[in-house]
Amino acid sequence: MNPFCFRYSLFTLVLVICSTISDLAWAEKRYIDLTHPFDQSTIYWPTSRPFQLDEVHKGKTDSGFWYEANNFSGAEHGGTHIDAPSHFAKGRWRVDEIPLNRLIAPGILLDVSHKAEGHPDYLITENDFLEWEKIHGTIPEGSIVLVRTGWENFWPDKRKYLGSDKPGDTAHLHFPGFGSDAALFLSQRRKVGAVGLDTASLDFGQSKNYKAHQIFGEANISGFENLHRLAKLPPKGFRIIALPMKIGGGSGAPLRIVAEIE
Amino acid sequence: MNPFCFRYSLFTLVLVICSTISDLAWAEKRYIDLTHPFDQSTIYWPTSRPFQLDEVHKGKTDSGFWYEANNFSGAEHGGTHIDAPSHFAKGRWRVDEIPLNRLIAPGILLDVSHKAEGHPDYLITENDFLEWEKIHGTIPEGSIVLVRTGWENFWPDKRKYLGSDKPGDTAHLHFPGFGSDAALFLSQRRKVGAVGLDTASLDFGQSKNYKAHQIFGEANISGFENLHRLAKLPPKGFRIIALPMKIGGGSGAPLRIVAEIE
Numbered sequence: 280m281n282p283f284c285f286r287y288s289l290f291t292l293v294l295v296i297c298s299t300i301s302d303l304a305w306a307e308k309r310y311i312d313l314t315h316p317f318d319q320s321t322i323y324w325p326t327s328r329p330f331q332l333d334e335v336h337k338g339k340t341d342s343g344f345w346y347e348a349n350n351f352s353g354a355e356h357g358g359t360h361i362d363a364p365s366h367f368a369k370g371r372w373r374v375d376e377i378p379l380n381r382l383i384a385p386g387i388l389l390d391v392s393h394k395a396e397g398h399p400d401y402l403i404t405e406n407d408f409l410e411w412e413k414i415h416g417t418i419p420e421g422s423i424v425l426v427r428t429g430w431e432n433f434w435p436d437k438r439k440y441l442g443s444d445k446p447g448d449t450a451h452l453h454f455p456g457f458g459s460d461a462a463l464f465l466s467q468r469r470k471v472g473a474v475g476l477d478t479a480s481l482d483f484g485q486s487k488n489y490k491a492h493q494i495f496g497e498a499n500i501s502g503f504e505n506l507h508r509l510a511k512l513p514p515k516g517f518r519i520i521a522l523p524m525k526i527g528g529g530s531g532a533p534l535r536i537v538a539e540i541e
Numbered sequence: 542m543n544p545f546c547f548r549y550s551l552f553t554l555v556l557v558i559c560s561t562i563s564d565l566a567w568a569e570k571r572y573i574d575l576t577h578p579f580d581q582s583t584i585y586w587p588t589s590r591p592f593q594l595d596e597v598h599k600g601k602t603d604s605g606f607w608y609e610a611n612n613f614s615g616a617e618h619g620g621t622h623i624d625a626p627s628h629f630a631k632g633r634w635r636v637d638e639i640p641l642n643r644l645i646a647p648g649i650l651l652d653v654s655h656k657a658e659g660h661p662d663y664l665i666t667e668n669d670f671l672e673w674e675k676i677h678g679t680i681p682e683g684s685i686v687l688v689r690t691g692w693e694n695f696w697p698d699k700r701k702y703l704g705s706d707k708p709g710d711t712a713h714l715h716f717p718g719f720g721s722d723a724a725l726f727l728s729q730r731r732k733v734g735a736v737g738l739d740t741a742s743l744d745f746g747q748s749k750n751y752k753a754h755q756i757f758g759e760a761n762i763s764g765f766e767n768l769h770r771l772a773k774l775p776p777k778g779f780r781i782i783a784l785p786m787k788i789g790g791g792s793g794a795p796l797r798i799v800a801e802i803e
Contacts, residue, residue: 310641318789328612332788335616344755345631347792350590352614354597359787369607379572379799383782493606520645522784522797525621526594527580530609535784535797537641 311538314359315507320435322479322505323357325448330357355531359505361523362481366530367489368496374529377501384423384472386519386538387415388512392429395455399442400485401428402458403476408465415514421472423519424465427509428455431477434507442484456483457491466498473521475503475536503536512538573800576621577769582697584741584767585619587710592619617793621767623785624743628792629751630758636791639763646685646734648781648800649677650774654691657717661704662747663690664720665738670727677776683734685781686727689771690717693739696769704746718745719753728760735783737765737798765798774800 315321323329330353337347355374356362364371389411395401403426412418433439442453455478457465462481465471474481474495481491481502495502503521518539523532577583585591592615599609617636618624626633651673657663665688674680695701704715717740719727724743727733736743736757743753743764757764765783780801785794 308645310645312641312787314787316637316787316789321789327610332790337792342750344750345629345758347627347629348589348616348618349788349790349792350614350616351788351791352612354610354612356610365609367607367609373609375578379574383570383572383799383801488604488606496607520782520784522782522799524786524795525574525576525578525797526611526613527578527583528594529613530599530611533786533795535787537645537784539645 309540311508311511311540313506313508313536313538314534315434315505317351317353317358317533321358322435322437322440323354324479325441325443325446325452327354327357329353355526355529356504359503359507359534359536360531361521361534362492362496362502362504362531363529364496364499364501366496367492371496371499372501374523374532375525375527380421381472381501382521382523384421384519385419386423386425386512386517387411387418387515388425388427388509390427390514391455392427395428395430399453399455400483401455402483403428403455403461404458405460405464408461411514418465418469418471420470422469423473423475423521424471425474425503425506425509425512425519426457426476428476428478430454431507431509434505441479452484454478454480454484456486457481459490459494462491462494466494466500471500473501473503475506477506477509479505503534506536513540516540571802573770573773573802575768575770575798575800576796577696577767579613579615579620579795583620584697584699584702585616586741587703587705587708587714589616589619591615617788617791618766621765621769621796621798622793623783623796624754624758624764624766624793625791626758626761626763628758629754633758633761634763636785636794637787637789642683643734643763644783644785646683646781647681648685648687648774648779649673649680649777650687650689650771652689652776653717654689657690657692661715661717662745663717664745665690665717665723666720667722667726670723673776680727680731680733682732684731685735685737685783686733687736687765687768687771687774687781688719688738690738690740692716693769693771696767703741714746716740716742716746718748719743721752721756724753724756728756728762733762735763735765737768739768739771741767765796768798775802778802
């Protein structure tokens with residue numbers, strides 16, 4: 280090969296590789312909103328105060344300009360929201376104390392919807408994650424681990440989503456959640472940053488002791504509940520941005536959560 | 542030069558360049574939380590319902606596990622929050638309708654704190670932005686434009702921050718805001734994505750017609766108010782992630798806003 284030709288082709292190679300990597304890095308990012316809106320149809324725990332929006336003003340003022348404003352109220356734990364570790368673990372982070380790198384981090388998605396279909400008491404197991412790892416590799420430390428159970432398809436039908444639509448009825452709740460083995464695996468062996476799913480609770484509907492909440496809380500791992508559009512996520516290769524309302528001393532809060540895909 | 546040596550050194554160059562670009566792209570990101578927490582000290586408009594947190598439970602349950610939960614309420618427009626365009630403009634986006642690329646975008650910071658110091662009725666002008674552009678270049682379309690007035694230093698002293706700490710008193714409000722010329726410049730000539738500042742309102746305290754709100758709202762430009770820690774931001778070279786609570790039909794909402802610096 281002529282040295283000039285070689286030099287030229289290698290230089291071209293440098294340009295192509297660099298340009299590709301640079302394009303990858305600065306590529307237009309795509310966002311998927313994983314958040315249900317807060318309105319009259321938003322699902323809350325049967326014993327919790329639901330979301331309420333009270334109109335203060337909507338229309339033209341006497342001065343001639345348009346003006347809209349409202350007041351709002353509700354329980355911390357309803358709709359798409361965060362469970363701070365303190366929700367079920369004494370002395371752990373409250374919602375305003377959670378470091379930002381526990382809320383903004385690379386995400387992974389486990390889809391158990393085919394296993395949970397028709398099994399409203401389904402428990403997500405350690406084995407479900409080991410099967411995921413066989414295909415996609417070890418879940419990296421600090422990851423935000425999301426699980427799709429398929430229950431989001433029932434939203435906002437409260438009876439189908441929770442198992443009961445009677446206010447105050449916690450005896451007949453049926454929906455999937457994390458088994459204790461999965462909670463221990465993710466918190467102690469994989470040291471994940473946060474977890475989330477498309478049901479009303481980290482624990483399954485029939486849980487009486489909320490063991491998954493306790494295990495995750497003890498390990499200062501936050502939970503994201505009532506997530507939306509998880510079917511749109513790939514198994515990995517995205518980043519989660521999960522920013523809760525910064526309630527001082529809150530045990531939880533409304534959460535705006537989006538996936539960023541390059 | 543020996544062709545082997547040349548090939549080897551060029552190959553090394555490829556590696557070094559690629560590795561540098563790749564490092565830049567995947568570098569550890571640093572986050573700055575620009576959000577005040579919501580608690581008893583959070584500043585609201587003198588006529589608005591303040592933030593309230595009501596404890597539902599905090600302590601051990603009869604079943605032996607720890608449990609914390611609260612209810613909360615307040616006006617949409619208090620603390621660190623977003624003004625949706627619909628707040629002052631009929632038919633414009635409500636808070637749940639704002640596209641995510643208007644909330645997550647490259648940011649710029651204009652610092653007028655030296656000009657506003659001792660001038661609580663200071664109006665941010667088009668000229669302030671033209672001076673910024675002389676040094677840093679034209680503000681790119683779609684940018685999130687933040688202005689530091691220095692008023693954040695007064696938080697949470699309501700009298701110093703607003704000009705009055707009397708409930709219902711809107712006659713004696715004094716703090717800086719956007720002049721109409723600046724609002725027209727940013728919305729029509731620079732077509733920015735969103736704006737924000739470290740005071741209680743886009744308009745200055747003595748405004749009677751809220752002209753900046755009207756101009757920005759008409760152009761579907763959201764406003765971020767009562768921002769925190771703007772002194773920690775460089776003039777450019779950061780990304781803003783501003784995720785409001787997704788209130789269906791809301792004219793505004795509590796906002797969690799962070800800067801991402803590579």
